[in-house]
Amino acid sequence: MELITLRSITKTYQMGDIAVPVLKGISLAIRQGELVALTGSSGSGKSTLMNILGCLDRPSAGEYWLEGQEVSQLSADERALLRNRKLGFVFQSFNLLARTSALENVAMPLSYGAEHLSEREARERAAEMLTRVGLADRLDHHPSQLSGGQQQRVAIARALINRPPVLFADEPTGNLDSKTSEEVLQMFERLNTEDRITIIMVTHDPKVAGHANRLIRMEDGVIQGDAPPAAEPNQKTPESAP
Amino acid sequence: MMMYTTARTAFRTLRRNPMRAMLTTLGIVIGVGAVIAMMEIGAGASGALKKTIASMGANVLVIRPGTASSGGVSFGAGTTTTLTPEDCQAILRECPAVRNAAPMVRARTQVVYGNRNWVPNAIYGTTPAYLDVQDWSILAEGEPFNDRDVLNGNRVCILGQSLVRELFDGESAVGKEIRIKNIAFRVVGVLSPKGANMMGFDQDDVILAPWTTIKYRVTGASASTANQSASVASDSVNTLSNLYPTAQRSLYPERSAVQLANNPMPVRFANIDQIMLAANSSAEIPLAIEQISEVLRERHRIRADEPDDFNIRDMAELTRTLSTTTKLMTNLLLAVAMISLVVGGVGIMNIMLVSVTERTREIGLRMAVGARGRDILRQFLVEAVVLCLTGGAMGIVLGHGGSLLVRFLFKWPVETSPAAIATAVLVSAGVGIIFGFYPAWKASRLDPIEALRYE
Numbered sequence: 009m010e011l012i013t014l015r016s017i018t019k020t021y022q023m024g025d026i027a028v029p030v031l032k033g034i035s036l037a038i039r040q041g042e043l044v045a046l047t048g049s050s051g052s053g054k055s056t057l058m059n060i061l062g063c064l065d066r067p068s069a070g071e072y073w074l075e076g077q078e079v080s081q082l083s084a085d086e087r088a089l090l091r092n093r094k095l096g097f098v099f100q101s102f103n104l105l106a107r108t109s110a111l112e113n114v115a116m117p118l119s120y121g122a123e124h125l126s127e128r129e130a131r132e133r134a135a136e137m138l139t140r141v142g143l144a145d146r147l148d149h150h151p152s153q154l155s156g157g158q159q160q161r162v163a164i165a166r167a168l169i170n171r172p173p174v175l176f177a178d179e180p181t182g183n184l185d186s187k188t189s190e191e192v193l194q195m196f197e198r199l200n201t202e203d204r205i206t207i208i209m210v211t212h213d214p215k216v217a218g219h220a221n222r223l224i225r226m227e228d229g230v231i232q233g234d235a236p237p238a239a240e241p242n243q244k245t246p247e248s249a250p
Numbered sequence: 251m252m253m254y255t256t257a258r259t260a261f262r263t264l265r266r267n268p269m270r271a272m273l274t275t276l277g278i279v280i281g282v283g284a285v286i287a288m289m290e291i292g293a294g295a296s297g298a299l300k301k302t303i304a305s306m307g308a309n310v311l312v313i314r315p316g317t318a319s320s321g322g323v324s325f326g327a328g329t330t331t332t333l334t335p336e337d338c339q340a341i342l343r344e345c346p347a348v349r350n351a352a353p354m355v356r357a358r359t360q361v362v363y364g365n366r367n368w369v370p371n372a373i374y375g376t377t378p379a380y381l382d383v384q385d386w387s388i389l390a391e392g393e394p395f396n397d398r399d400v401l402n403g404n405r406v407c408i409l410g411q412s413l414v415r416e417l418f419d420g421e422s423a424v425g426k427e428i429r430i431k432n433i434a435f436r437v438v439g440v441l442s443p444k445g446a447n448m449m450g451f452d453q454d455d456v457i458l459a460p461w462t463t464i465k466y467r468v469t470g471a472s473a474s475t476a477n478q479s480a481s482v483a484s485d486s487v488n489t490l491s492n493l494y495p496t497a498q499r500s501l502y503p504e505r506s507a508v509q510l511a512n513n514p515m516p517v518r519f520a521n522i523d524q525i526m527l528a529a530n531s532s533a534e535i536p537l538a539i540e541q542i543s544e545v546l547r548e549r550h551r552i553r554a555d556e557p558d559d560f561n562i563r564d565m566a567e568l569t570r571t572l573s574t575t576t577k578l579m580t581n582l583l584l585a586v587a588m589i590s591l592v593v594g595g596v597g598i599m600n601i602m603l604v605s606v607t608e609r610t611r612e613i614g615l616r617m618a619v620g621a622r623g624r625d626i627l628r629q630f631l632v633e634a635v636v637l638c639l640t641g642g643a644m645g646i647v648l649g650h651g652g653s654l655l656v657r658f659l660f661k662w663p664v665e666t667s668p669a670a671i672a673t674a675v676l677v678s679a680g681v682g683i684i685f686g687f688y689p690a691w692k693a694s695r696l697d698p699i700e701a702l703r704y705e
Contacts, residue, residue: 085622088617088622088623088625089620089622091620097619099702103612105615112262119259120619121620127255167619
């Protein structure tokens with residue numbers, strides 16, 4: 009089943025009088041349960057594509073079908089609801105709320121669009137999510153008391169609290185050392201295989217991309233390559249890395 | 251639930267930087283504190299003034315007969331002779347807004363004790379109710395005359411302080427006999443000193459006696475002639491037969507037998523010079539006037555198109571003037587306090603703007619996980635309101651403490667006013683909404699992508 013379908017998506021930014029095309033017709037289909045890596049040099053348009061996929065931005069033209077719903081023309085409020093229900097986000101810099109416990113950080117998305125949950129239910133669900141990412145003993149720790157890897161795991165728990173079908177990760181390992189990067193990536197793989205969560209991550213680290221089962225390479229606003237990572241000629245597998 | 255969560259989030263956010271939150275609310279704390287203190291002290295001052303005015307007879311109404319005229323010649327106020335003691339009783343009976351009423355007969359004549367004599371400012375013939383109406387019930391010495399004295403026309407009187415000084419040279423006057431127009435009166439009591447009224451009239455230069463005694467034994471005439479009776483007293487010698495003068499003039503023109511048969515009039519026993527009465531409160535004065543007019547017009551058989559044959563005057567003008575003055579003062583102080591509230595509000599806006607900039611990434615994140623613009627707006631607005639309300643609560647404590655301090659240190663009258671507290675809460679919430687709106691609106695308009703990228 010096709011979870012995401014893009015049809016000739018374009019995005020043009022207006023810089024004064026000059027129109028700058030960033031995405032020049034992207035067509036793409038992502039099935040449920042895929043672990044996709046989106047790569048490309050800076051300025052290739054991968055972040056813009058990510059923002060459109062994440063419903064943070066609207067394409068200038070084209071169609072975007074998410075779970076059988078055309079979402080490219082939705083209003084800002086409708087997109088906010090959609091993000092809350094169907095999409096999870098993990099950021100490079102974690103973006104946790106400072107001086108706020110891990111539990112409250114994770115429960116935060118529930119305060120938007122999940123008002124039917126009681127305070128206790130929300131905390132229970134957040135605790136369950138943290139247990140799933142292996143932080144059951146860190147519920148009341150503040151971000152400053154957690155390591156980078158732990159912080160990113162809190163962020164993942166937060167992204168999954170509403171049980172979205174899709175998880176977006178923007179350079180999820182950019183601020184982590186290689187060991188914790190590996191842990192986070194293994195967690196992504198586990199979520200992908202065990203919970204059938206579709207994961208789309210933006211990265212320019214080939215090692216990270218190696219964990220994906222599909223690699224989309226962007227250049228100059230168009231898709232240059234779309235294949236499993238092994239097919240990439242210059243792909244370095246984690247085993248062969250120095 | 252939603253509002254509760256938002257408020258809790260706001261509290262938690264503010265707790266993250268308690269020092270800054272404290273400093274931010276300081277303006278509101280001072281502003282609200284000033285408002286509370288001003289309103290309490292102002293209310294105390296106004297209450298004390300009202301009490302003072304009440305003791306001067308603020309609720310007092312005076313009914314005087316209207317003007318009589320003959321052939322186009324008006325004789326001035328108080329010259330008709332239509333006001334009767336029965337009117338006074340009817341008013342007491344039928345006007346619920348009237349607390350008490352006393353009929354009054356005035357005389358001005360010489361008073362003699364031993365080898366001293368004096369012409370007091372006023373000799374009032376009245377009932378014991380007069381003391382209640384005038385808020386003068388506590389006597390310096392002795393007891394007031396009673397209703398039986400009034401019914402019997404007993405020759406008893408109460409003296410004002412000035413008379414005691416002039417006639418008795420400071421000795422006790424109770425039990426002594428004085429002569430008013432050669433009629434012996436026993437002094438039963440001495441009024442407490444009241445001093446001059448606002449017109450400079452010495453209120454202690456007065457004799458109170460039963461109105462029946464004054465009316466029938468002393469003057470035998472209405473006030474219009476009584477006023478000149480001081481001179482009358484010197485050239486007419488009273489004999490025993492004069493103790494009950496029957497020389498009262500006829501009140502009405504002689505009517506023929508046919509007229510009497512066609513339109514019988516009840517027998518009128520006496521007319522009085524004025525009725526002095528007290529309303530339940532100064533607020534009920536207009537109501538009392540209305541009720542009295544109705545009763546008197548009916549009793550005097552005045553047709554709808556005819557003017558009143560009486561005048562009702564109140565002293566509420568005095569009350570109003572003074573309470574307006576206090577209100578003005580309170581408002582002035584309030585205005586100053588309001589300015590500090592506005593300054594406090596600007597401080598709130600300032601810090602909220604800084605906070606929005608500082609938390610741009612948080613806003614971006616909240617938007618990314620599904621917060622709509624209005625959720626962000628609400629969050630920041632609630633934060634500002636929580637900040638202001640907390641400040642308001644502290645301000646109430648501060649202001650109340652301040653006014654209590656003033657009460658203990660300077661012995662100023664202070665009145666706790668729930669209205670001031672309610673106003674302070676509303677105003678501080680209002681300041682929060684007004685000055686928190688712009689920063690909150692700014693936050694809600696952020697683009698999530700930009701906000702997430704903000705460093």
